[in-house]
Amino acid sequence: MIWQYFAPLSQSCAGARGLRDDGACLTPPLGQEIVITTDGNIGGVHFPLNAPPWVMAHRSLAVNLSDLAAMGARPWVYSLSLSAPASFFSEQVLAPFCRTLGQMQQDYGIALSGGDTTVYHGPPHIHITALGLVPKGQALHRDGAQDGDDVYVSGRIGDGGRGLRLWQAGQRxxxxxxxxxxxAPTPRLSLGQGLRGLASACMDISDGFLGDLQHLCHASRVTAHVHVEDIPLNPHLPWQDAIGCGDDYELLFTAPPHHRQTLVRLGAELNVTLTRLGYIKASYDEPLDSVVLKWGGCPVTVASPSFRHF
Amino acid sequence: MIWQYFAPLSQSCAGARGLRDDGACLTPPLGQEIVITTDGNIGGVHFPLNAPPWVMAHRSLAVNLSDLAAMGARPWVYSLSLSAPASFFSEQVLAPFCRTLGQMQQDYGIALSGGDTTVYHGPPHIHITALGLVPKGQALHRDGAQDGDDVYVSGRIGDGGRGLRLWQAGQRxxxxxxxxxxxAPTPRLSLGQGLRGLASACMDISDGFLGDLQHLCHASRVTAHVHVEDIPLNPHLPWQDAIGCGDDYELLFTAPPHHRQTLVRLGAELNVTLTRLGYIKASYDEPLDSVVLKWGGCPVTVASPSFRHF
Structure with a gap:
């Protein structure tokens, strides 16, 4: 199985030596530092239990790539630790699963460095650790938002959340x-790399716009004031739902106002909609109050997702 | 939970920045390359479902450290992707689990760089990706065994396997x-680093002496001739069982005869028994025939573990 399905995915990682060893050897290019991130993807939690193999592969790798994007890194290598029932380790599942990984490796310039497989009785667990590269000292972080910064989001909020509802309703x-x-979320890798030197804070939206903006504000110890009417929302969801549901994998970031023109150009260059939807105030009280939503200038409240520390 | 239990484990990894970001930033010291390895540990497969939290923590990290040892690397950082039932994420489990990780971090000089946690309904999955450091070009591999090399093993074979039987029999x-x-297996880290420049091939024994020696021979395309009476075996197990059971986490390696004296000194220095138990021949036919067992000079056969390609 290793030789047939996984070793070919490691071909572009010279240090993996065809997955023959207990580990792989890696040397980052001079002047680059490594960004390392880990996400587990569990059937029935992160993707539907009846999701086809290509969806499990795409989502599992994409959410890790999205974390690299959030830190301004370009993809380098990833390791895959897979525990799943025996039925998973069949031609029928592994062939499309690995074909999708291979396609994404090409699309995003990442290679498999190694991994582990275990047969057990239960839903598939697809744990990926992805390593990216970023010029030394230029990684983006969550905790740099400053008083007076603008708040931006890429793409549209709620599309992934509505997609999940469609899936649950039987839409195929x-x-x-x-x-x-x-x-098949698209990690915003070019955008993340383009934001180096521009964004003061950045993260990807995985748990929902509102909750993740709270995370960013909590890390930066600031408050975000957001004009709800400016949020680019999926038109098929109530706004309260759209800003609460997860699975957007867009980038949420702050930047000082003097970068506005540059960001307009960057969005146009990359063909990514970047929307300015609020601003940062230096005051900070506690996580749940760190995002002030306004509609027509007046504060509005929404049943907030419970602030989670993980 | 992250802040209380996991962030303290990341304190000695500066680039983890207290686990505030989507990932951690790492730069290996000049002249070192990174060895990366991944092992999943699943309750009911890799450790007993009723194992106490400290055992889950110790074994899960130790088996990854053992892979670093096998490649001659010294531990650097690790990421932890944890999916487990809600009951796992309690003071009662997390406190001893993280205390053990913290103790091992001190013992082996490794730090937590980040991770992920998921609540789901099923046995605990503890997926660890460990990064080690090795001077550039000096990592040990499985595929370097040469005609005429000696075959060595560290420690004793079968202790872990007998321990598992004791556990299963209710011994506590x-x-x-x-x-x-x-x-609580001891990863042979000092030995692995000491074998750099001496061993021609090396791996750790996780699946059993015989099967893993077959893996080494298969990777090197050679045959190993082993004197069964020279294998340092646990005295409480039949030899056929001892060489077949897993969980030894000793190092299995080959070295040219001119290093014999140096290896005797190395073993004495590190207080690790190193036993020479056979030799390598250049011929290679197929995996299951790649280890020739002899007793009193005569070939003996044993029901071989099926050769697994993963």
């Missing part, structure tokens, strides 16, 4: 853009 | 050395 039309946004 | 005496070898 792979052409539906919302369903596609859920099943 | 933490002072029993075999039980302890199973519950």
């Amino acid at each position: 039309d792979g052409q539906d853009p919302d369903l596609r946004a859920y099943l | 005496d933490g002072q029993d050395p075999d039980l302890r070898a199973y519950l």
Whole structure:
């Protein structure tokens, strides 16, 4: 199995030596530092238990790539620790699973460095640790938002969340853009790298716009004031739902106002919608109050997702 | 939970920045390359479902450290992706679990760089990716065994396997050395680093002496001739069982005969028994025939573990 399905995915990682050893050897290029991130993807939690193999592969790698994007890194290598029932380790599942990983490796310039497989009785667990590269000292962080910074988001909020609802309702039309946004999210890698030196703080939206903006504000010890009418929302969801649901994998970032023109150009260059939807105030009280939502200038409240520390 | 239990474990990893970001930033010291390895540890497969938290922690980190040892690397950082039932994420489990990780971090000089946690309904999955450091070009590999090399093993074979049987029989005496070898294996890190420049091939024994020696021979495309009476075996197990059971986490390596004296000194220095138990021949036919066992000079056969390609 290793030789047939996984070793070919390691071909572009010279230090993996065809997965023959207990580990792989890696040397980052001079002047680059490594960004390392880990995400577990569990059937029935992070993706539907009845998701096809290509969806499990795409989502599992994409959410890790999205974390690299959030830190301004370019993808380098990843390791894959897979525990799943015996039925998973069949031609029928592994062939499309690995074909999708291979396609994504090409699309995003990342290679498999190694991993581990275990047969057990239960839902599939796809744990990925991804390593990216970033010029030394230029990684983006969550905790740099400053008084007076603008708040931006890429793309549209709620598409992934609506896609999940469509899936749950039995929709299987792979052409539906919302369903596609859920099943095969696009990590904002070019954007993340473009934001180096521009964004004061950055993270990706995985748990939902509102909760993740609270995380960013909590890390930076600031408050964000957001104009709800400016948030680019999926039109098929109530706004309260759209800003609460997860699976967007867009980038949420702050930047000082003098970068506005540059950011407009960057968005146009990369063909990514970047929307300015609020501003940062230096005051900070506690996580749940760290995002002030306004509609037509007046504060509005929404049943907030419970602030989670993980 | 992150802040209380896991962030303290990341304190000695500056680039983890207290686990505030989507990932951690790492720069290996000049002249060192990174060895990366991944092992999943699943309750009911890799450790007993009723194992106490400290055992889950110790074994999960130790088996990854053992892979670093096998490649001659010194530990650097690790990431932890944990999926487990809600009951796992309690003071009662997390406190001893993280206390053990912290103790091992001190013992072996490794720090937590980040990770992920997921609540789901099923046995605990503890997926660890460990990064080690090795002077550039000096990592040990499995595929370097040469005609005429000696075959060595560290420590004793079968202790972990007997320990597992004791556990399964209800033995809970933490002072029993075999039980302890199973519950809290010692990764042979100093030995692995000492073998750089001496061993022509090296790996750790996780699946059993015989099967793993077959793996080494298969990778090197050679045959090993082993004198069974020279294998340092646990005295409480039939030899056929001892060489087949897993969980030894000793190092299995080959070295040219002119290093014999140096290896005797190295073993004495590190207080690790190193036993020479056979030699390598250049011929290679197929995996299951790649280890020739002899007793009193005559070939003996043993029901071989099926050769697994993973």
